[in-house]
Amino acid sequence: MSFSFWQKCFTWGNVFAIGVGLITAFGGNSILLELHNEGTRQLITNGTPFSSELLKLKNFLFGIIGGTIVGFHIILIFISENSLKSKEAWAWKASVLGLISWFLIDSGCSLYYQAFHNLYLINIPAIIMLMIPLIMMRKDFKL
Numbered sequence: 390m391s392f393s394f395w396q397k398c399f400t401w402g403n404v405f406a407i408g409v410g411l412i413t414a415f416g417g418n419s420i421l422l423e424l425h426n427e428g429t430r431q432l433i434t435n436g437t438p439f440s441s442e443l444l445k446l447k448n449f450l451f452g453i454i455g456g457t458i459v460g461f462h463i464i465l466i467f468i469s470e471n472s473l474k475s476k477e478a479w480a481w482k483a484s485v486l487g488l489i490s491w492f493l494i495d496s497g498c499s500l501y502y503q504a505f506h507n508l509y510l511i512n513i514p515a516i517i518m519l520m521i522p523l524i525m526m527r528k529d530f531k532l
Contacts, residue, residue, distance in 0.1 A: 392476075392529045399484075399522035400469040406462040406515060414455025417448055428506025461491070465519075473526075481530045485523055492516045 412421050429447070430436055439447060465484060472480035492512060499507040 390525070392526055395522040395525040396469060396474055399473070399519065399526070400466055402518045402522065403462040403465045403469065405518070407459050407466075409511075409515075410455045410458030410462065412455070413458060414452050417451035417455070418444075425506060425510050428504065428510070432502070432504055432506075461487070476529055478530045478532050481523065481526065481532070485520075488516065488519055488523075 412419065416422065418426065427436075430439065433439075433443070465487070468480045468484055473484065492515075496508055496512050499505065499512065
């Protein structure tokens with residue numbers, strides 16, 4: 390498959406991630422995040438429903454996390470549709486290093502706090518979705 394195909398896969402993967410960020414920020418208690426919320430309830434309260442205070446904190450944190458997800462992936466879309474498309478090596482390196490740093494920090498915290506649900510529901514699918522196109526484009530860059 391061509392460079393153009395993988396570059397567009399990377400862009401559309403980031404569009405999808407923006408959707409996840411918006412759902413996280415504005416629909417964090419919806420059915421779309423129920424598996425994640427259930428994992429968090431099991432971790433924090435042994436499965437009992439969140440108190441109103443704890444739910445307020447979770448919703449606040451999901452707003453911050455969702456906004457960060459949206460902002461990060463908007464930047465990656467601009468990189469993909471401009472400098473990555475032009476095969477500028479810095480764009481590939483920045484995309485890879487940004488994703489790897491997010492994955493290692495977020496996954497490390499998830500492992501430390503035993504939030505395994507965050508790994509298999511969010512982190513692993515996201516890193517696979519976004520790193521495969523970058524790996525497939527690597528040969529097209531002078532690194």
